[in-house]
Amino acid sequence: MKAMGPIPAGFRASDDGSLMVGDWRAPDLVAAQGGTPLFAYDRAIVKAQAARFRAAMPPEVALHYAVKANPYAPLVKALAPLVDGFDLASWRELELVREVAGWTLPVSFAGPGKPDFKPDLQAARDLTVNLESEGEFDRFVHGGSDRFAVRVNPPFGLKGSGMKMGGLASQFGVDHDRVPALVRRIVEAGAEWRGLHVYAGSQSLRAEAVIEMQRATVALAGEIAAEVGLTPPEVNLGGGFGIPYFAGDKPLDIGAVSAALTETLSARPVILRDTKFVIELGRWLVGECGVYLTRVIDRKVSRGKTFLVVDGGLHHMLAASGNFGQLLRRNYPVAVAHRFGAEPEEEVSVVGCLCTPLDLLADEVMLPRAEVGDAIAIFCAGAYGLTASPQTFLSQGAAREVLV
CATH class of the missing domain: 2.40.37.10 (Lyase, Ornithine Decarboxylase; Chain A, domain 1)
Incomplete structure (x- = not known):
């Protein structure tokens, strides 16, 4: 057995x-x-998860749904009033969100190897392109209507995660030491810099690992901002919240994560005082x-x-x-x-x-x-x-x- x-x-x-x-x-x-x-x-389970997040997390932290976790249209529509934005990984996801939710919420587009953007969609009021490389910036930049965040490949990963996405050579994000130069290029081109996106790993059930990752992310965002000399409008802290799948798995302690994040944000660098923070969740919300x-x-x-x-x-x-x-x-x-x-x-x-x-x-x-x-x-x-x-x-x- x-x-x-x-x-x-x-x-x-x-x-x-x-x-x-x-x-x-x-x-x-x-x-x-x-x-x-x-x-x-079961929509009631999704609604309860969103409510748990709202009750636990600091009020200044926004909740985004990572559509790649489950793009079933009725589910995405049901999530629209429960979240503050959508994070996307393909054109089909973008078209889906536009169809079921319109442009009522901010959307961001991440992932390497993005296809060319249609001008009308790139100019959409609340679409942010998360750049994975300097080459993507060269392909997508047009001028004042562009909105870019930079995805950062951090010097750390999420310890004990099911899938580590930081702290190593990666197709995801720009190596952290090259990010300030790219941010300057965005600003000099007349485009709008929307901030930073850091996703260090996924499917963690260890509160202490998530806490450590979030602390390191806020500190890294402060260092990058200080080197650029600009406050990032938004810092996406990624997600990484896991759910129990297997024998012996215990749920992630959201209360502990929230208490630590409240402390981290209250002590954040001065240059981040006006920065908005986002956590993007897919699996934890709907899995x-x-x-x-x-x-x-x-x-x-x-x-x-x-x-x-x-x-x-x-x-x-x-x-x-x-x-x-x-x-x-x-x-x-x-x-x-x-x-x-x-x-x-x-x-x-x-x-x-x-x-x-x-x-x-x-x-x-x-x-x-x-x-x-x-x-x-x-x-x-x-x-x-x-x-x-x-x-x-x-x-x-x-x-x-x-x-x-």
Whole structure:
């Protein structure tokens, strides 16, 4: 038997023992949506996460949603009144945000290898381009209508993070010692300098690591500002807030992070006194709201081991298969949807419908007995799920999505 991660708070069982997603019993939701595989997102969980952030964090810290975590249009629309801006990583994300939220909130565009910008969009009132290199500035600069922030490749990373994005040679950002020169070029070209963007890592559950990263980021922003001789209008502190996926994971202590950040900002360098600060979050806001529901289509025993073969797979939920950044494969939280909370009865492996041994969604976990036709629920599917998976792999069918 192998352990599973903790099922996120906010999910409960109905009177008949079925998993509830929002106000829906999972079997009813599947039927209403036309079947499985289905990603279901609970808006109440997202709203609660945003409220937790607001209650904990210093009021001067703005909250941005990193759309790459989950660009499902109804979810992005639901987030618009809950956040202060959107951080984007592609043209499609930009067009999506413009369609569902207009230009009502500030947006920033980050990522290496950006495509050429359409003049009407680059001139949009609240679009900031986060420059990843001096070459991007040369490509995008036109003059007074341009708005640039500089993404900084810091001399530090987020310790213990799932994905380190600072403190090493990187395609992300401008090395910190070259940033002042680029800021001067922006100003001399007559463009608007919007500030600095520092993203040192992601998926950390260690409050002390996030605290240390935020302190170092504020100090680095102060050093860069002092060398340039200008106050950055905004400093994006990045994110890095993780969620529990695996056995033994504990939630990030937001209270400790908030208390330390309040102290850090109150003692920030004088040149940053009028600077606005932003935290961009994707996974932490939406990761726990999502459930991937997939139906058992075969139950088989091979050499004494029981397999539940489902109609979904890694082409929809790559991360649960362990092929999205895990060094050692571990199990996401999993349940039998119509027997939610029932006592485990048997050890099974949940495998997808793809013709590859990589398509393993849960390995040797203890679950209540499930038969052909029953739905398996895989949790923590709200971020880096469908759009972070190879949806056309082996030409399998598409998954449905719904926000409830």
